[in-house]
Amino acid sequence: MANKLLMTPGPTMVPERVLKAMARQPIHHRTRDFGEIFNSMNVKLQEIFGTKNYVLTFPASGTGGMEAAVANLFRPSDKVLAVSIGVFGDRFAQIAKRFGVDVDMLSYEWGRSASPEDVVARLKERKYKGILITHNETSTGVINDIKSICKSIREVDSDILIVVDAVSSAGGVPVDVDANDIDVMITASQKALMTPPGLAFISVSERAWKSIETDPVSYYWDFNAAKKGLQKSIPDTPYTPAISLIVAQNEALSMIMEEGLENVFLRHQKIAAATQAALNSLGFELFADKSDSSPLITAVKAPDGFDVSRFLSLVDRQGVVLTGGQQHLKGKIFRIGHMGYINKEFLLRAFEAIEMAMVEMGFNIEKGISLKTIDETLV
Amino acid sequence: MANKLLMTPGPTMVPERVLKAMARQPIHHRTRDFGEIFNSMNVKLQEIFGTKNYVLTFPASGTGGMEAAVANLFRPSDKVLAVSIGVFGDRFAQIAKRFGVDVDMLSYEWGRSASPEDVVARLKERKYKGILITHNETSTGVINDIKSICKSIREVDSDILIVVDAVSSAGGVPVDVDANDIDVMITASQKALMTPPGLAFISVSERAWKSIETDPVSYYWDFNAAKKGLQKSIPDTPYTPAISLIVAQNEALSMIMEEGLENVFLRHQKIAAATQAALNSLGFELFADKSDSSPLITAVKAPDGFDVSRFLSLVDRQGVVLTGGQQHLKGKIFRIGHMGYINKEFLLRAFEAIEMAMVEMGFNIEKGISLKTIDETLV
Numbered sequence: 001m002a003n004k005l006l007m008t009p010g011p012t013m014v015p016e017r018v019l020k021a022m023a024r025q026p027i028h029h030r031t032r033d034f035g036e037i038f039n040s041m042n043v044k045l046q047e048i049f050g051t052k053n054y055v056l057t058f059p060a061s062g063t064g065g066m067e068a069a070v071a072n073l074f075r076p077s078d079k080v081l082a083v084s085i086g087v088f089g090d091r092f093a094q095i096a097k098r099f100g101v102d103v104d105m106l107s108y109e110w111g112r113s114a115s116p117e118d119v120v121a122r123l124k125e126r127k128y129k130g131i132l133i134t135h136n137e138t139s140t141g142v143i144n145d146i147k148s149i150c151k152s153i154r155e156v157d158s159d160i161l162i163v164v165d166a167v168s169s170a171g172g173v174p175v176d177v178d179a180n181d182i183d184v185m186i187t188a189s190q191k192a193l194m195t196p197p198g199l200a201f202i203s204v205s206e207r208a209w210k211s212i213e214t215d216p217v218s219y220y221w222d223f224n225a226a227k228k229g230l231q232k233s234i235p236d237t238p239y240t241p242a243i244s245l246i247v248a249q250n251e252a253l254s255m256i257m258e259e260g261l262e263n264v265f266l267r268h269q270k271i272a273a274a275t276q277a278a279l280n281s282l283g284f285e286l287f288a289d290k291s292d293s294s295p296l297i298t299a300v301k302a303p304d305g306f307d308v309s310r311f312l313s314l315v316d317r318q319g320v321v322l323t324g325g326q327q328h329l330k331g332k333i334f335r336i337g338h339m340g341y342i343n344k345e346f347l348l349r350a351f352e353a354i355e356m357a358m359v360e361m362g363f364n365i366e367k368g369i370s371l372k373t374i375d376e377t378l379v
Numbered sequence: 380m381a382n383k384l385l386m387t388p389g390p391t392m393v394p395e396r397v398l399k400a401m402a403r404q405p406i407h408h409r410t411r412d413f414g415e416i417f418n419s420m421n422v423k424l425q426e427i428f429g430t431k432n433y434v435l436t437f438p439a440s441g442t443g444g445m446e447a448a449v450a451n452l453f454r455p456s457d458k459v460l461a462v463s464i465g466v467f468g469d470r471f472a473q474i475a476k477r478f479g480v481d482v483d484m485l486s487y488e489w490g491r492s493a494s495p496e497d498v499v500a501r502l503k504e505r506k507y508k509g510i511l512i513t514h515n516e517t518s519t520g521v522i523n524d525i526k527s528i529c530k531s532i533r534e535v536d537s538d539i540l541i542v543v544d545a546v547s548s549a550g551g552v553p554v555d556v557d558a559n560d561i562d563v564m565i566t567a568s569q570k571a572l573m574t575p576p577g578l579a580f581i582s583v584s585e586r587a588w589k590s591i592e593t594d595p596v597s598y599y600w601d602f603n604a605a606k607k608g609l610q611k612s613i614p615d616t617p618y619t620p621a622i623s624l625i626v627a628q629n630e631a632l633s634m635i636m637e638e639g640l641e642n643v644f645l646r647h648q649k650i651a652a653a654t655q656a657a658l659n660s661l662g663f664e665l666f667a668d669k670s671d672s673s674p675l676i677t678a679v680k681a682p683d684g685f686d687v688s689r690f691l692s693l694v695d696r697q698g699v700v701l702t703g704g705q706q707h708l709k710g711k712i713f714r715i716g717h718m719g720y721i722n723k724e725f726l727l728r729a730f731e732a733i734e735m736a737m738v739e740m741g742f743n744i745e746k747g748i749s750l751k752t753i754d755e756t757l758v
Contacts, residue, residue: 003404023402025382063618198621242577
């Protein structure tokens with residue numbers, strides 16, 4: 001089976017070098033060999049998070065990281081404001097509700113970003129223990145201005161726990177945990193961090209540690225137990241970690257560091273701009289406003305009569321995987337992921353497939369126009 | 380860094396063929412390609428479990444599987460009997476306590492197995508919603524007679540939910556979920572199933588489904604959501620699965636099926652017998668009674684004055700990883716794992732290292748005696 005090019009909201013492409021590291025025979029997790037790799041990964045994660053806080057690792061996907069945050073920070077009936085701009089904002093709220101947390105919603109029409117003013121207005125209405133917010137919403141291709149939102153929150157509430165789902169953003173755009181005074185930030189291996197799914201990473205601030213009980217309702221997500229592991233001279237985890245994924249993730253982070261974090265961010269911006277320009281050249285419109293549109297994933301409006309499902313399967317036949325819309329956006333948008341291990345070559349390959357699908361569907365496009373646009377944009 | 384031979388309680392050695400499968404570029408999890416692999420894995424898991432029940436997969440290690448069982452089956456104040464013969468029996472009880480479950484303990488001195496009579500006596504004293512029991516206890520090298528225990532339980536209670544931690548047993552010895560009327564059985568990828576850690580597998584009986592709420596306290600461990608994924612025409616999972624590990628696990632299960640499950644079980648018995656004989660030839664005594672000793676891992680008594688920690692590091696210097704005792708058994712035992720991808724060649728390599736370490740430590744042994752013993756036992 002030939003490898004397909006994944007330009008999805010995740011998992012994303014994994015560099016050969018990372019796959020090779022993952023394919024090593026596992027090492028035992030209570031050894032110096034493992035401790036060194038684990039420590040090396042953690043130091044690099046801190047750099048990507050922009051934090052001096054501990055970054056905890058769980059054998060779980062991003063949703064598990066979100067659940068871990070809720071299980072440790074909140075107890076039943078705690079009041080929490082959940083800011084939702086799409087599927088993953090809704091999911092975060094749902095997770096909190098499962099734990100009996102008293103969740104108020106601040107929901108936006110899908111395709112829009114959250115406004116700092118709205119958040120502040122809600123915080124003035126009621127005292128909350130925490131606020132849950134998505135950094136980058138893959139379901140709509142919208143990125144929140146997390147810096148402005150955090151700044152506004154802190155102007156009205158210095159105690160509230162700011163919990164950010166950065167699952168699809170960390171490593172592709174700045175998250176600046178400490179500068180933004182974010183208490184708990186969650187990300188995962190399979191998006192901008194260029195590693196297969198199965199690892200969740202969570203930073204925890206001093207403010208957050210103060211409200212974390214020693215015996216949370218969950219044993220698996222226990223932050224204190226994970227912290228104790230990191231404080232050992234040879235760091236480890238409270239139970240068997242996903243060893244091979246950690247070895248792979250460490251290698252992927254080394255690649256990011258070698259390229260330079262600023263260069264990685266710049267590359268994401270350039271690729272996003274080229275993606276948008278290429279789409280425009282083919283006559284497509286973006287789903288999100290230009291000012292809100294994500295440098296990590298682009299959501300595209302399906303023109304009238306455009307059969308998204310047929311389009312996706314034609315593109316797939318060319319070996320390129322894109323995704324459609326979720327829930328009420330099904331059939332109305334398609335999405336092109338461009339985070340992590342993404343470059344001009346992949347983008348050209350994706351648009352070649354997109355053009356071929358459009359021709360097959362009877363669209364009268366100027367063959368090669370999007371490739372030319374990419375070529376001109378990415379100089 | 381050269382690969383070390385892992386003869387630990389887990390992770391265990393992973394065959395090259397499995398590592399190669401894992402090193403493939405990830406495929407997207409909402410595609411037919413993934414659905415086919417996922418389905419193929421699930422069918423083989425059912426065979427290994429000996430069940431027609433759904434086997435659910437979570438991106439988690441074994442401890443996560445145990446937590447998932449508790450989160451779905453029990454509510455605060457439900458009465459549960461936890462049968463513990465070591466570290467993992469205690470852990471299961473601890474997990475249940477975190478969820479507010481009313482846990483009674485039936486604990487045994489470490490090194491002993493649980494007796495069906497004791498279990499029955501406790502079930503007659505109080506009505507329980509569930510019973511938690513470890514199949515194979517890696518901390519002590521003791522295996523419970525799960526068949527007799529389940530049979531005895533059902534003679535006195537036809538409703539009780541039998542929940543079995545088979546993390547280190549499934550795939551190495553028969554577990555026979557349906558024949559033993561086990562309601563929930565948990566295992567993980569990194570032991571007898573020959574795959575790196577990061578996947579938990581859980582079977583759920585009809586009896587168990589009846590007591591599972593649609594909205595358990597956890598979103599991540601939601602059994603109903605996982606079941607819905609399996610019921611789709613192209614099976615998937617409620618959130619991103621650990622794709623590369625699933626591809627690897629599917630390959631490992633194919634290897635088990637090609638060898639034949641009965642042959643795999645026989646190989647484990649033979650290797651265990653050879654391990655015990657080799658240890659005896661060097662003058663070591665087993666920690667567990669012969670009748671209780673596990674075909675998956677052997678715990679060995681440290682003779683008087685035997686420095687376990689020095690022994691382990693000398694063995695490690697030969698490229699072989701064994702483990703010591705946990706908690707109060709630290710310094711008193713060492714453990715040799717022999718589950719999963721284990722063969723005569725690995726066993727010889729391990730005992731060569733053990734002999735070299737003993738010579739270095741000043742023991743007067745007949746050089747090569749354990750290798751000769753292995754050679755004679757494994758004909």
